[in-house]
Amino acid sequence: MIPELGHFALALACAIAAAQTVLPIWGAHRNDARLMAAAPALALGQLLALLAAAAALVWASVADDFTVQNVAENSHTLKPLLYKVTGTWGNHEGSILLWGLILALCGGAVAAFGRGLPSALRARVIGVLGGSSVGFLLFCLLASNPFNRIWPPPFDGRDMNPLLQDAGLAFHPPILYAGYVGFAVPFAFAVAALLEGRIDAAWGRWVRPWTLASWCLLTGGIALGSWWAYYELGWGGFWFWDPVENASLLPWLTGTALLHSAIVVEKREALKVWTVLLAIGTFSLSLSGTFLVRSGILNSVHAFANDPTRGVFILGLLGLVIGGSLLLFAFRAPVLAASGLFAPLSREGALVLNNVLLCSIAAVVITGTLYPLVADFVFGAKISVGAPFFNATVLPLSIPLLLAMVVAPGLAWKRARLAPALIRLWWAAIVALAVGLTAALGPAKAFPALAFGAAAWLILGSFAEIVERTRLFRTSLGESWVRFAGLRLSVFGTTLGHAGMGVLVAGVAGMSLATERVVLLHPGESAESAGYTWALDSLRDEAGPNYAERVATMRILRNGELVARMEPSRRSFPVQKMTTTEAAIHTNGMADIYAVLGEEREGAALMRLHYNPLAPWIWVGALIMSLGGGLSLLDRRVRVGAPTRARSAGSGVQPA
């Protein structure tokens, strides 16, 4: 009964979403206040219906209702409760439902926080969000219904993929999806602006917090996914340039560009057309990335299942959303008059450079990701584009980006001079050069050395902005403190966001020095790697809730002194007939000691021993970036739903 109610709620949500599309947009077109006023109520109604549907699916999973196909295929009576709940979105059907739910949440958020918006703009934004919801919910209902029943029900479920039974992965999809889907809001604002034919600074002020919020979530989601791959897959790497990873990186790149170009729209009313295009592009990339992967068109180790009917539906949906919005853009973009002149060397100019570089990186990543597909269709050649391609293209393009990122916040709007902006960074430049040279003379190759230098430059240079604004060391400490306390939160946000990137770059550069060794050890033996002694003490069996585990006990010694005890293990899941590797990781913040237990041969265990310098910095850096974004969101001027009010020109920035 409950699954039927869920199915009904899903259909109801789809119907409400259809009404949410038609009525407000029609009302905004006819200038009918009553129709426009229906928008928030419909958005909240759709949200409630989808919450009910999601709750029904969770109930079916928790209650082990194996007459529901989705539960039978992905759950098991012995599965721990946490994974019964999180498992509802760990499969294709459930993840589409989650996607729809988050989209409805976005609509609900615009309805709830958007009271300060002009009513026509709000009606159109909610209408466009409703339109995207209709597409998804139809897809969910017609091609991937999570509430399908099967008869006779199996005695027990097929259980979840054991790789997914992990707390990190339980929260990775919702956060990542919230990031993906969050870009639907800037997209809806862009389409609404095109319908309206008007963009002003207030529009930029509205788009920015939404973009920022989605960006923070997407950054967090990608980092969480990468961290999961690092500790759960047991390959010792953090990024594999897999199509799924690229699919999440692409909207991040263009979303980062959007974040910065929206600032120019808000402060200077320039780059409007470009920003609209970026908003459309970012959401299109979110959509196509996920769905190309879900449909199995892009072959990936992550793909859930290949189903041609789904592929066709998805392509149709993508064509409609992307083609429709681009067509609208082509017709209406000329209406959006440009204003706000600026010199090439100015804050605006620097943000244009940021956009150009980010979009160039996105372009090469798209090329590398899609080229195998094109080559297959056009030349019939089966090829793949691996990490070497991406490293050879993305790294050279990101170096100028990283260098410019530090200088840009110090430039004035409209027209700037480079010299003052550079002079105040002299100390950061010296330290960065020293770090880069030390790395080059030491173990690092050319690129990692450059990356180490860039990381130091980025971290120190980002804080130079705060040093400059507080006039630290140039005035009394007391006055510096007063200035420090008076700084706006968004200044700290920018600083942390940029410095976090520096920390991340340092981590990536450190990982290029990682060492790896495969050894065969009997219990009682030890091996030397990366200056440590890795001693295998014993091997034993243990039983988990729905798996059996083989655990190795290891001691890691340095010069005879105990550094860590580690227990890497392998778990075998009888229901799914699968084995997973649980890598043991010991971190001291500067490096990870990482051990993987492989199969056993004649009483000896095959082990892979990794030493990963600065590995934790990658995720700490991403976390700092997310926090920086969050801090900016707390700033009164950027906050979602901040009252729109006239600001005196130029008050936002104090030129250096």
Added chain:
Amino acid sequence: MTRKRRRLWIVLACVGGLGSATALGLSAFSDNLVFFVAPSDLAQHTTNGRTLRLGGLVEAGSIQRSADKASPVSRFRITDGRAAVDVTYSGILPDLFREGQGAVTLGRLLPDGTFRASEVLAKHDETYMPRDVAEALKKNGQWRPEEGPPPPAATWNTLEPAKPTPTRTAS
């Protein structure tokens, strides 16, 4: 700064950015494209020591794990139904690596006809079968999807006795 000049600057920046991206992309393409081959392709073509991705199914009963301390190597055979190739790999095989299931290996063909893998990937999906294999089996009439599951992988390279198979398929 006039509007025209500004547009010129922006266009220049875009051309510079995208131009360098294209240049980098093209130069990286020529060195880093990795061709996907099936074992039967390897028998027909010369590879010039290029890095290749060799995909197919792991032949049942072919996995050998050496317990030699100096070089703990795994050997197995990858088959696509028409030919099979011996693969050596010194590392931990992935959790999903299983006999009779799909695997993709990245590496080079050695002069002696064996394939030295630097990376082995196994598919998440246990019902997965590479498209090439499915096509080959269907074309031979060895497998009709409507009649049930495909024949076991160990028999694939002997399914076509009429066709002379290269020497390296002999076990």
